[in-house]
Amino acid sequence: MKICDRCNSKTNIYKMSMFNTQMCCMMCLEIEKKHQLYDKAVKEELNQCRIKNFNFKGIGLPAGFLAFSKAHKVELKDFFDKNMF
Numbered sequence: 001m002k003i004c005d006r007c008n009s010k011t012n013i014y015k016m017s018m019f020n021t022q023m024c025c026m027m028c029l030e031i032e033k034k035h036q037l038y039d040k041a042v043k044e045e046l047n048q049c050r051i052k053n054f055n056f057k058g059i060g061l062p063a064g065f066l067a068f069s070k071a072h073k074v075e076l077k078d079f080f081d082k083n084m085f
């Protein structure tokens with residue numbers, strides 16, 4: 001059991017965020033995928049791998065991400081309640 005770095009929920013499954021080095025639960029990871037800068041974050045990660053910069057910490061959380069996350073959490077919560085637990 002682990003606590004999500006971003007939302008403080010208990011979770012069994014977690015991965016590193018694409019935006020920064022936080023270890024996030026599946027809900028938070030789904031939310032960040034919806035963000036318009038997610039593709040950019042993924043591309044930048046790939047670019048940094050290509051130039052062998054393995055210490056890349058991500059492009060950082062986009063401005064206003066917290067509000068974005070809150071807005072999407074409501075819609076995703078239903079989905080997760082039905083499908084994951």
Ligand SMILES: [Zn+2]
Binds near residue numbers: 029
């Ligand atoms: Zn989370």
